[in-house]
Amino acid sequence: MTGYHEFSLNDAIDFARRHYGGFDGTTALAVEEIGDGNLNRVFRVTATDGRGVIVKQALPYIRCIGEGWPLTRHRAAREAQVLLRHGRLSPEGTLALLHHDDAQSALLLEDLSGWRVWRQALLVGDNTRGVAAALGRHLAKVLYGTSDFALPSADKRVEVARLANPELCATTDTVFFNDPYQDHERNRVPTGLEADAAELWSDRALKHKVAGLRLRFQCDAQALLHGDLHTGSVFVREGECRVFDAEFGFYGPMGFDVGLVVANLLLNFCGLPGWRQARAAEEARFARVEDIRALWKGFSEAFVAQAGGTQSPLLSEPGFVADFVQRVWQDTLGFAGTELIRRTIGVAHVADLDDIPDDNGREACQRRALWLGRRLIMEATTLSPLGLCSWLRRMAA
Ligand code: SR1
Ligand code: MG
Ligand code: MG
Ligand code: MG
Structure with a gap:
């Protein structure tokens, strides 16, 4: 993946497989889109043993409104900066950021099953x-x-x-x-x-x-x-x-x-x-x-x-x-x-x-x-x- 494009379900799986050390090359992965927020696309990628990660991608507009309200996709980089800074000061209160891909405006985040x-x-x-x-x-x-x-x-x-x-x-x-x-x-x-x-x-x-x-x-x-x-x-x-x-x-x-x-x-x-x-x-x-x-x-x-x-x-x-x-x-x-x-x-x-x-x-x-x-x-x-x-x-x- 090089130039920015909106992730398909398969792209979300690829992204998780490449950047999450917990999945090996052969683990079968399932994906579902779970985002119901106003702004972004959010996927949960799960292995057959139940372990999962979250993939979040920023779109160049506000998801709940559509392309009529453009919004920089570089907000993903801002989110990464804040999570890292806050995570250092309060790791027990901040969701862990596992990876940030600036080109795809995508984040890999820990999945908190049971929360x-x-x-x-x-x-x-x-x-x-x-x-x-x-x-x-x-x-x-x-x-x-x-x-x-x-x-x-x-x-x-x-x-x-x-x-x-x-x-x-x-x-x-x-x-x-x-x-x-x-x-x-x-x-x-x-x-x-x-x-x-x-x-x-x-x-x-x-x-x-x-x-x-x-x-x-x-x-x-x-x-x-x-x-x-x-x-x-x-x-x-x-x-x-x-x-x-x-x-x-x-x-x-x-x-x-x-x-x-x-x-x-x-x-x-x-x-x-x-x-x-x-x-x-x-x-x-x-x-x-x-x-x-x-x-x-x-x-x-x-x-x-x-x-x-x-x-x-x-x-x-x-x-x-x-x-x-x-x-x-x-x-x-x-x-x-x-x-x-x-x-x-x-x-x-x-x-x-x-x-x-x-x-x-x-x-x-x-x-x-x-x-x-x-x-x-x-x-x-x-x-x-x-x-x-x-x-x-x-x-x-
Ligand atoms: C048009 S943006 C509306 C709201 O969605 C986000 O979740 C923020 O709360 C923002 O204010
Ligand atoms: Mg929000
Ligand atoms: Mg939201
Ligand atoms: Mg948001």
Whole structure:
């Protein structure tokens, strides 16, 4: 294989056979296309003894939209860079990259049989206790380790330039901060929420806050982020997590990554009354609040513990780290609000809301998510972690 071309099923097998040392030349291999994400093609290649690998190939456009929305296939190289960098800092929290082929924009990744995607696990009601805390600790390691707290000044600037990812950041800028705040043809406003969306588009105070968040997304290169850390980008198993799908990675504000996790737990929280009977929905919603509490505790405690050892002048001044973490919390709430809004009325939705079978139930859950997104943005500077959790518990009861 030389020039770039879209993989056939047989190409995916060839790629796996050539680059995965675990298959010998004679092992019979089966292949299935498993990708249901928005952007790429994903294959699982399996030997007869059950061992497998994942082949992921970036297309020169957005898969779920088609060739009408071109997007650089070199995002595969960005994904490889982020997985390698994060994998060094937190191997137990990052999916292992086995090989990257730049010419084919293809990645070979470990296959985690027996693990589930977190969003699916939450939707079917699996017990995922311990996962949120583990993800919080993972985020503390990768965000701290790529920040000014850990890196010498010149090294940090080189990293920011090396991992600029302009095309994917422009996509995020469009789908997060542009389209959902106006009547744009790319939006997918759910049936029944037309008036809610129109009311949001006319909310000047909200748009003022979102403009501030957008500037922070654009300008505040705090750490190397995953950049699209929703619950569909995390494999889980018994209190463990492995983060994958890092093609949107860039140097940005830490609260963007933490906020997307919080928002996706809240999308599940908002959708639960559409999926379960009242008692079961209430119990699962309490579990989501506990997930948010554990995520933040895992992140903030591990971050402060690492930052206690920083040699960086000024950043080690007493009280500075606590102030910094408090600011990350405010960003977390603001960016969580933008994720809730764009997943409800923007171009890319989530199963937690959109797959609710009953029309009236679904509409009520989508309206709740839109409302919660707006509240989080407006109250980001006044709601403490404890305050948010008690507020959500009252909402769930
Ligand atoms: C048009 S791109 C929409 C979304 O798909 C990806 O999974 C990212 O979440 C992106 O924002
Ligand atoms: Mg995906
Ligand atoms: Mg992806
Ligand atoms: Mg993704």
